[in-house]
Amino acid sequence: MVVRHQQVEILVHPGHKPVTIPLSESVYQVLDQEDKTVQLYFYSLAWMIPVLTTGNEQSVSASLKVVESVLDITPDEERSGAWNMLWDDHAICERLCILLELKELPVVSSVLGEEVNEKIDEHIKEIKKHLSAILDNEKWKNNNHRVFHLLAAFIYAHSTGDEEGKKSFREKIEGFIHELIDPETGFSLEQSIAYCFFDLVIVKNIIETMNGLSAELSIDAEAIEHNLNSHVAAISFPDGNMPASGDSAHGRMLSPYQQKFMPEKSAISEYWRRLDRIGYYRGGAKDDSVHFLMLSHNAESAHGHASPLHTDIWFADFGFLIVDAGGPYKYGSKVRYQWYRAARGHNSLSLKAANQQELKDLSINVEANRSALRGEAFFKTSSHRRSLFSYSNEICIHEAVAAGEEWEIYYNFAEGCEITPLKEGEYEITKHGFDSRLILTTNLDSASLTIQQTERCTGHSKSVSAPSLVVSSSAEELGWQLSIKRG
Template sequence: MEYKPSPYVSWIKHLDDYNDKNKVISLMSNCTEILVHPCHKPLSIESESDVYQALDKEDKTIQLYFYSLAWIIPVLESSDCEKIIAALQIIHKVLDITPEEERMGAWNMLWDDHAICERSCVLLEIRKYCDALNLDNNLSKKIDAHIDEIQNRLNSFIKDDKWANNNHRIFHLLAAFINSDSNGDLNRKEELRFCIADFINSLMDRDTGFALEQCIAYCFFDLIVIKNVIETMSLLSAELDFDVGLIEKNMNAHMASLSFPDGTLPASGDTTLGRNLSGHQKKFTPEPNQLVSYWERLDKIGYFRGRANDDSVHFLTLSHNAESAHGHFSPLHTDVWFQDFGCLIVDSGGPYKYGSKLRYNWFKAANGHNSLAIKNNNHQDIVDISLVALINRTGFVGHSKSKSSNHLRSIFTYSDTIIIHESITSDSDWSLYYNFSESCELRQVQDGVFEITKSDCINKIIIRLTIDNTDINIIETERCVGHSKIVKAPSLVVSSSINESNFFFVCSKVSC
């Protein structure tokens, strides 16, 4: 039977990334290899192995995509009977996992909220496929029982405010919506249509087109997901009144205004370092005399952009403190960019591996940025944070206050120079990590003076620190440049145990 995916699964984003050349399933004498996601390596499952135990040792992202079961859709499209039978046998094994087999307290992605949303929709699709061909009635019964369990879990997710301003909520709602369509429960379907419409409106800031997830990457991702969801719901006779075109236009223009002049995007939130505007997005760059108005609209969602009057230095300062699941603990974090040099101070990027200590102790933590970090505390609960722009946005004065510390950061830009004044009070030992771009080489020239060079750049940056009663160290730290991909780069770490500190951190560009 020639198979074409229905709206139940066509919304799943990564299905578009598969192509005809991808071997989704490879059958071997003693194992089956599955390409659970086209951007990751294949997963190998031995023929006689316990699926849960085999997956429990795998990378959490591989687990997520395996348990979503979306990989079976291109297998069905292939019309290869042998591979379809092999895939359905693996589905049987997943549905046969009992609670007794599961490792208690483990972060296995079998019941991850994202995985079960996609799995619910895929299982409904498989049931339709089997029913149409009068295949495997036993599988259909297993699917019904498993979907009942998923729906119970989804109902608890939908009621939990933890998922506000998090794109996962749209997955929860859509999976429940599709189940209602499958069951013919028209009242619940209409109720969920309203919930989805309300959530989309709360997730996106219309003026800027940005997703309110404190994350550059998710502005792009969420827009694609929303487009897919709207199309799916329309095909299921549930129209949404949402102007995606306007949101996309606003997002492209504000993203172009937020980027640095060479098109580099800051790695704010769960965003890999090294991302750039596409050629299409660059076309939306505002005229120079309009930039400030675009930046002012971004202020209210925590992105404070500025530059020197002659455009030689640009910066971005954040007021985010991981209020969203995809945001990081980065209050007053500042990215710095120089003309004819590029990025100097950067966000360390993300996301890194699910369940990894490095993900939470570095990439999401304050020390993975140049935010105030307190000893033995990866983040602080911020009581108050404020940023005020200087005239012409050549600088900012920012204040971040927690119960046990205060961080006042003032930024001033001049031709080829940025001056950052730090004022810190803290009840505990503290540190500031100035994390540099992965292409930078850092060395100390003399006390309080450092030099940064790049192998492909004729200019260098001189850093001067006017500070007493502190330790200053150069260390190698990590930058996330892709999923599970890290590179080392230098960081300059200022730390102290004294209660009050004031110092200047001055960066100036000079010719080599």
């Protein structure tokens, strides 16, 4: 935190630029113009910890004045229906803990005085009302945020000496962690590769916090981490690339440390079978020249990616060919909901009039040798059947769609790919940095096919353009095939 004249600059998160707040202006109005994620981290007040512990008198005083300005935000000042993160669930959980801590620090009373302490008490009451409503809301059931809610409630009970509340919330924290993470694979059940790692860090921090408050949890984090590293290594592709499933950015690679957990080739199918149970169906050709991953997820977790039968395809000496669009890109942005989370951002069946369909039933059956699979997804008004068959340097995709309205499927290619039509039903695919080429052939009528440039998420608010081969039709029933092989 830097104090300059009549304003302060606060680094609310190391991954974002500092926030500049003129002390004479409304904090709410200033923050309302910022990125939603920046707002979240600002309103959490967690940035105050290093200021209070290592800052000089000027920065400590200025930070407490900023806190006072947050406490002074009135309901009349807040924009009705706006997505300002002042009352975001994540932000209020951390802010509650920070405010409880502030009340115990002598420097706070000496700088702010009794009047502001009363404001803190009133604000804590308001947060507690919001938190109680959040704890009763089932929408957070499969989301890591639930553990923030429960920890904040535990810390409030600890602060107020509520022993019964502490016991209850300790048990709920432990139970939720067991629900959030599949112990056999170590994978988070949030249906996102990136969140597997994120959630493990959260769990470790929660364990450390609870231990520090003499409320130990019966969670074996070391076993979870070992299983996660083993299964992450197993789901990765032969060049170390990780799929961008769920809210995962493109470009994540298996680390040298994780490479040490790679199962023996004779055992890897057993690791893949365990991943089947949580919606990741991994397979490939016997000679490792082609690999694939299919998902059964349809926004069951809070990340909301509609990706039933989504398929990643990888070729040796070429890398990723067909991929997930990735995510999350930018919270609150239209493109996140209309592309990155929508079925069209995956190579899943999409109705032109809807970002997502209600899934009635889904099944994926994998051949014993993991070289082929068949998937069926049945929605309220449509269905999609997809079969994959992998051979040496070739993969065949059989598709069948039934729908009563206009529909489309985007085959989203990896960054660096170029698609060139050669003749009716035949395309050449090349990739920057690779000498080999692939040939895609299909029996689809060219009138049903277009090539579009679409987006792939490479990080927060970062994206790159890549081609998509788009199949669209109003036909009530249509079946076709794609063959992709080395040219």
